[in-house]
Amino acid sequence: MRVLAVQNYRGTGLGQVGEALAEAGAEIDLRAAYMGEPLPRSHDGHDALIVLGGEQNALADEEYPYFPALLRLIRDFGDAGKAVLGICLGSQLVARAYGGENILDRPLEFGWHEVHITEAAADDPVLSAVPGSFPIFHWHCDTFSLPQGARHLASSERTSNQAFRLGRAVYGIQFHFEADRKLVGEWNALFGEQIRESQPGWLENYAREAASVGPAADAAGMALARAWVRQV
Structure with missing residues (x-):
């Protein structure tokens, strides 16, 4: 199994x-596309594609x-029936x-918040x-409308479209289920000044919040990660 992972911003793992x-x-x-590392022209040679997050x-x-070449690559993998994951x-x-x-430019959704799966997710290979309902980490302002034919899989209080699937295994997941407490802690260190400006008190209260919500969030994130890998 060979998986192409595209980084769009520093510190994303x-x-x-x-x-x-x-x-x-x-x-x-792993290709750091934001640093100029070239992307493959097609899905040949890879079994799946992961597209990670970023501030832009x-x-x-x-x-x-x-970006335009990445969009074509996403379609190329998906149209070939290969698993795609966008986070x-x-x-x-x-x-x-x-x-x-x-x-x-919608209001910021940041921190651990509840996500609710839809009825359509009950038989989905990943979201099921x-x-x-489960807590998970969020860090975004932007969102999207569902593409035509997409199955709506999850929502949160602030963001109606938190997850969707197209075809067999093309997934768009807005929340950061990959971000366990270890990765969130790394982001606190790397982006601390930015977080302090937008989320006063987060860094000071992080340890207590991580102890309270982190275990359940990590468990949900790992269950989703393993379920997606099974689709590759």
Whole structure:
């Protein structure tokens, strides 16, 4: 199993998805596209595609000129029946690739908050792996409309479209289920000044919040990660 993972921003990692891939013995081909590392022209040579998050918006083609090629690559994998996973910005790019609208500059959704799965998720191969409601980490302002034909799988109080699936295994997941407490702690260190400005008190209260909500969030995230890997 060989999986292409595309990084769009510094500090983004595979987290629990990487752990689930390691359990399955997968080879990960990690491309820092935002740093100019080239993307493959097609799905040939890879069994699945992961598109990670980032601070930029999904329409920022001028600042990130590889975006159009990434959109084509997403479609290429999906149309070939291969598994695709877009997380946060990645989900917005998957939505865009399949004709969804990118909706920018909404109020920030940050921290551990509840996500609720829809009735359509009850028999979904990935989202059925978690309870009907579970806490998970969020960090985004932008969102998207569902592409035509997408199955709506999850929502939160602030964001109606938190997860969707197209075809067999093309997933867009807005929330950061890959981000366990270890990865969130790394983001606290790396982006501390930015977090302090937008979320006063988060860093000071983080340890208490992580102890309270983190175990359940990590368990849900790992269940989703393993379920997605089974679709590869």
